Amino acid sequence: xxxxxxxxxxxxxxxxxxxxxxxxxxxxxxxxxxxxxxxxxxxxxxxxxxxxxxxxxxxxxxxxxxxxxxxxxxxxxxxxxxxxxxxxxxxxxxxxxxxxxxxxxxxxxxxxxxxxxxxxxxxxxxxxxxxxxxxxxxxxxxxxxxxxxxxxxxxxxxxxxxxxxxxxxxxxxxxxxxxxxxxxxxxxxxxxxxxxxxxxxxxxxxxxxxxxxxxxxxxxxxxxxxxxxxxxxxxxxxxxxxxxxxxxxxxxxxxxxxxxxxxxxxxxxxxxxxxxxxxxxxxxxxxxxxxxxxxxxxxxxxxxxxxxxxxxxxxxxxxxxxxxxxxxxxxxxxxxxxxxxxxxxxxxxxxxxxxxxxxxxxxxxxxxxxxxxxxxxxxxxxxxxxxxxx
Amino acid sequence: xxxxxxxxxxxxxxxxxxxxxxxxxxxxxxxxxxxxxxxxxxxxxxxxxxxxxxxxxxxxxxxxxxxxxxxxxxxxxxxxxxxxxxxxxxxxxxxxxxxxxxxxxxxxxxxxxxxxxxxxxxxxxxxxxxxxxxxxxxxxxxxxxxxxxxxxxxxxxxxxxxxxxxxxxxxxxxxxxxxxxxxxxxxxxxxxxxxxxxxxxxxxxxxxxxxxxxxxxxxxxxxxxxxxxxxxxxxxxxxxxxxxxxxxxxxxxxxxxxxxxxxxxxxxxxxxxxxxxxxxxxxxxxxxxxxxxxxxxxxxxxxxxxxxxxxxxxxxxxxxxxxxxxxxxxxxxxxxxxxxxxxxxxxxxxxxxxxxxxxxxxxxxxxxxxxxxxxxxxxxxxxxxxxxxxxxxxxxxxxxxxxxxxxxxxxxxxxxxxxxxxxxxxxxxxxxxxxxxxxxxxxxxxxxxxxxxxxxxxxxxxxxxxxxxxxxxxxxxxxxxxxxxxxxxxxxxxxxxxxxxxxxxxxxxxxxxxxxxxxxxxxxxxxxx
Numbered sequence: 021x022x023x024x025x026x027x028x029x030x031x032x033x034x035x036x037x038x039x040x041x042x043x044x045x046x047x048x049x050x051x052x053x054x055x056x057x058x059x060x061x062x063x064x065x066x067x068x069x070x071x072x073x074x075x076x077x078x079x080x081x082x083x084x085x086x087x088x089x090x091x092x093x094x095x096x097x098x099x100x101x102x103x104x105x106x107x108x109x110x111x112x113x114x115x116x117x118x119x120x121x122x123x124x125x126x127x128x129x130x131x132x133x134x135x136x137x138x139x140x141x142x143x144x145x146x147x148x149x150x151x152x153x154x155x156x157x158x159x160x161x162x163x164x165x166x167x168x169x170x171x172x173x174x175x176x177x178x179x180x181x182x183x184x185x186x187x188x189x190x191x192x193x194x195x196x197x198x199x200x201x202x203x204x205x206x207x208x209x210x211x212x213x214x215x216x217x218x219x220x221x222x223x224x225x226x227x228x229x230x231x232x233x234x235x236x237x238x239x240x241x242x243x244x245x246x247x248x249x250x251x252x253x254x255x256x257x258x259x260x261x262x263x264x265x266x267x268x269x270x271x272x273x274x275x276x277x278x279x280x281x282x283x284x285x286x287x288x289x290x291x292x293x294x295x296x297x298x299x300x301x302x303x304x305x306x307x308x309x310x311x312x313x314x315x316x317x318x319x320x321x322x323x324x325x326x327x328x329x330x331x332x333x334x335x336x337x338x339x340x341x342x343x344x345x346x347x348x349x350x351x352x353x354x355x356x357x358x359x360x361x362x363x364x365x366x367x368x369x370x371x372x373x374x375x376x377x378x379x380x381x382x383x384x385x386x387x388x389x390x391x392x393x394x395x396x397x398x399x400x401x402x403x404x405x406x407x408x409x410x
Numbered sequence: 411x412x413x414x415x416x417x418x419x420x421x422x423x424x425x426x427x428x429x430x431x432x433x434x435x436x437x438x439x440x441x442x443x444x445x446x447x448x449x450x451x452x453x454x455x456x457x458x459x460x461x462x463x464x465x466x467x468x469x470x471x472x473x474x475x476x477x478x479x480x481x482x483x484x485x486x487x488x489x490x491x492x493x494x495x496x497x498x499x500x501x502x503x504x505x506x507x508x509x510x511x512x513x514x515x516x517x518x519x520x521x522x523x524x525x526x527x528x529x530x531x532x533x534x535x536x537x538x539x540x541x542x543x544x545x546x547x548x549x550x551x552x553x554x555x556x557x558x559x560x561x562x563x564x565x566x567x568x569x570x571x572x573x574x575x576x577x578x579x580x581x582x583x584x585x586x587x588x589x590x591x592x593x594x595x596x597x598x599x600x601x602x603x604x605x606x607x608x609x610x611x612x613x614x615x616x617x618x619x620x621x622x623x624x625x626x627x628x629x630x631x632x633x634x635x636x637x638x639x640x641x642x643x644x645x646x647x648x649x650x651x652x653x654x655x656x657x658x659x660x661x662x663x664x665x666x667x668x669x670x671x672x673x674x675x676x677x678x679x680x681x682x683x684x685x686x687x688x689x690x691x692x693x694x695x696x697x698x699x700x701x702x703x704x705x706x707x708x709x710x711x712x713x714x715x716x717x718x719x720x721x722x723x724x725x726x727x728x729x730x731x732x733x734x735x736x737x738x739x740x741x742x743x744x745x746x747x748x749x750x751x752x753x754x755x756x757x758x759x760x761x762x763x764x765x766x767x768x769x770x771x772x773x774x775x776x777x778x779x780x781x782x783x784x785x786x787x788x789x790x791x792x793x794x795x796x797x798x799x800x801x802x803x804x805x806x807x808x809x810x811x812x813x814x815x816x817x818x819x820x821x822x823x824x825x826x827x828x829x830x831x832x833x834x835x836x837x838x839x840x841x842x843x844x845x846x847x848x849x850x851x852x853x854x855x856x857x858x859x860x861x862x863x864x865x866x867x868x869x870x871x872x873x874x875x876x877x878x879x880x881x882x883x884x885x886x887x888x889x890x891x892x893x894x895x896x897x898x899x900x901x902x903x904x905x906x907x908x909x910x911x912x913x914x915x916x917x918x919x920x921x922x923x924x925x926x927x928x929x930x931x932x933x934x935x936x937x938x939x
Contacts (some may be wrong), residue, residue, distance in 0.1 A: 268828040275825045280853045283817075 023171025027101035040087035048386035061167040076169025077107030099155035105169020106161030109193035122160035128177035141352025191373040200363035202228035205347030214240035221302030222246030234259030250399040305330030379406035418751030432763030447924035452933035455672035458725020473732030483523035490594040497769035510550035533617025536865035539564040583626040588618040610738035611655025638791040671724040673931040749934035758922035760799035764809040787875030802884040804914040811891040826869035835900035884917040
């Protein structure tokens with residue numbers, strides 16, 4: 021198979037870290053990534069199938085990893101070298117079009133009995149992701165044994181496979197995985213009718229969070245914080261009531277909620293009052309800091325974007341008794357439905373295809389990653405690899 | 411010997427005409443206008459009254475259509491004296507401020523009459539509160555020390571304990587007023603009438619009024635129907651204020667004292683700003699070069715401090731007291747004597763420079779919304795009969811329009827710019843969609859009452875002031891403006907005056923007639939179409 025492999029290399033990691041801060045354009049060249057011909061991954065056991073990816077997205081977590089910004093917290097539950105790519109639409113050997121639910125939990129790992137989280141259906145919270153018949157990995161795309169979406173072949177357990185309805189084109193189906201994350205985040209937040217919600221960041225995760233909010237809750241006003249023009253337009257198209265820029269977000273939320281604005285002697289201002297629920301979707305520490313400052317007392321701040329190590333003033337969490345909720349992946353929601361099924365249903369109701377802004381063949385991975393790194397500024401949302409392209 | 415004061419002048423430029431001065435925010439620029447353009451210069455300052463204190467004393471002793479003030483004062487009465495706020499004159503005048511002289515006379519009479527219950531209230535309406543230092547400068551040390559802070563204060567239009575609903579006019583306009591003023595046996599209003607828009611019945615119901623009252627005339631419909639604000643007979647705004655004023659006058663004894671000033675707006679070395687360029691001496695030219703170069707290089711804060719430290723050497727040209735309408739008629743005569751310049755015919759293009767100061771940014775920065783208010787609200791409307799520019803014509807303004815706001819004075823302006831103008835620049839849409847929210851916002855209300863912030867609704871009024879110009883003009887171009895800011899405001903920018911005139915040709919053709927309003931100093935073109 022042809023694939024992009026991410027390997028362990030301390031010098032390249034250091035070079036990536038440096039390039040990420042100084043010359044991001046060099047990242048694809050210095051990162052420990054290599055495109056080449058590799059052996060197809062073997063089927064690890066019973067219930068595993070081969071999948072030929074058609075489109076595979078470049079996710080923020082992939083970019084954080086490439087830039088050396090990913091938290092080492094995850095190091096025990098990844099196995100190198102691996103083929104990245106966990107946002108995947110592809111085909112089984114019999115031609116069935118499927119998307120992959122990438123979490124590699126107890127069932128896929130052949131672990132019996134499954135852990136308590138898996139027994140509940142909360143596969144994202146599986147505690148055995150370093151055990152079983154395959155190498156440690158929290159997801160496909162971080163596992164030495166399974167391959168990933170950035171290769172022409174991967175293997176997946178049947179518990180990970182979801183058939184894609186004909187009405188959902190590949191360009192929308194490749195977004196079902198991040199949409200499922202957004203659905204889970206929104207359902208985690210338990211948004212009450214008419215609550216004012218802020219979605220911070222309008223990349224893929226932010227926009228899909230807006231979709232989930234609009235269709236799965238009775239939220240009141242939805243304010244999207246979007247930096248770039250395309251993001252702003254998509255946010256409105258997908259259901260945001262207002263779009264504001266990051267530099268005006270605090271005052272806009274103040275105005276919308278009638279809160280009081282307090283100007284600190286140092287640091288950013290904060291609101292007395294504010295949004296009921298805030299979804300931080302960019303993974304940016306500064307944006308999270310703002311979210312903590314603009315959410316009302318006992319409001320909820322949901323971490324949707326992957327945060328890294330950061331210095332953040334937690335005084336607002338303490339002072340305003342905020343509930344800070346993590347929202348990692350998916351599983352089975354409170355209503356008993358699998359998150360992926362909800363996401364697939366949504367993908368049939370909402371036109372997600374326009375969010376895929378560019379497709380690249382694997383051989384042009386450097387351009388693809390460079391594009392994805394700067395997607396917002398380049399008026400793009402999602403950049404994907406087109407595995408069928410030459 | 412009396413100082414000579416030449417009338418205003420309409421100069422037609424030719425190739426020999428030197429470049430003309432444009433105010434340009436916190437600096438100035440010289441621009442060469444095409445031959446055949448007209449420059450309308452203000453009249454020179456009238457000679458001031460030699461002994462203002464005597465004139466004031468005479469005015470209150472022999473008022474118009476009213477008993478002398480002395481006869482209205484008696485022991486045991488409740489006397490309230492309302493004073494125009496810091497929004498005028500512009501620039502603030504050299505001390506003693508005319509209001510100080512009037513106050514001292516009124517208070518002397520009150521003391522002689524044995525009036526103990528006296529309260530002085532700054533009629534700031536929905537403007538920001540004046541600071542202690544600003545009030546001290548305005549009323550003078552003696553008055554300040556005697557009355558501050560218990561008997562001398564700003565009006566708080568959001569204080570439920572100091573606001574009273576008086577009733578509605580025959581047009582259904584709600585009149586809500588400062589309770590202390592309304593419950594007084596006598597309300598004396600001390601005014602400075604800088605331009606024809608000020609004073610008269612606009613003083614009490616507006617200066618001591620609340621949002622509930624002001625919204626009846628400070629709205630898009632009324633301001634679109636005010637042509638112009640400087641021509642009260644043709645101003646729906648003034649008609650409404652007059653109805654409220656008469657309604658109040660039936661219920662409250664109001665003794666109006668109005669003063670007029672000449673237009674000596676700039677002291678030396680800035681007096682070149684008031685001169686006609688073709689009469690600039692070498693010293694004037696050198697001063698211009700020095701001042702502009704200096705201002706350009708100064709840090710923002712220092713530049714603003716320097717400019718806002720300029721105090722105008724205004725002189726009193728008239729003082730009249732008594733019944734409001736009788737007084738105001740005299741006041742307007744006085745004003746017109748100083749301000750009116752006859753202009754024949756309108757032009758395709760009107761040009762004007764927007765200065766560093768306006769009524770709402772004294773000791774502050776002129777933010778983009780205030781720039782619009784100055785240019786399209788005040789300067790465009792600075793006319794009697796007809797605008798200087800023809801219907802569908804082009805207004806070219808010079809101002810750098812930085813995105814600069816004073817967060818203490820203008821908090822709601824920031825949100826107005828970021829949120830409201832991002833949505834729409836149409837005054838009617840803005841009024842309908844956002845005005846109530848801003849007017850009733852608790853944070854703005856809190857800042858208005860306890861800090862030095864303009865009321866939450868104030869930026870809306872600034873925008874409405876410009877509604878008539880927006881409706882009337884074919885295009886508005888800012889020379890040297892910040893592109894992003896001007897785009898947000900809904901207008902266009904040009905790098906140079908020549909570019910702006912070229913751009914205007916899309917609207918008014920390739921051979922446009924041009925008239926430059928050489929202002930400030932303030933004056934009033936009376937235009938015969």
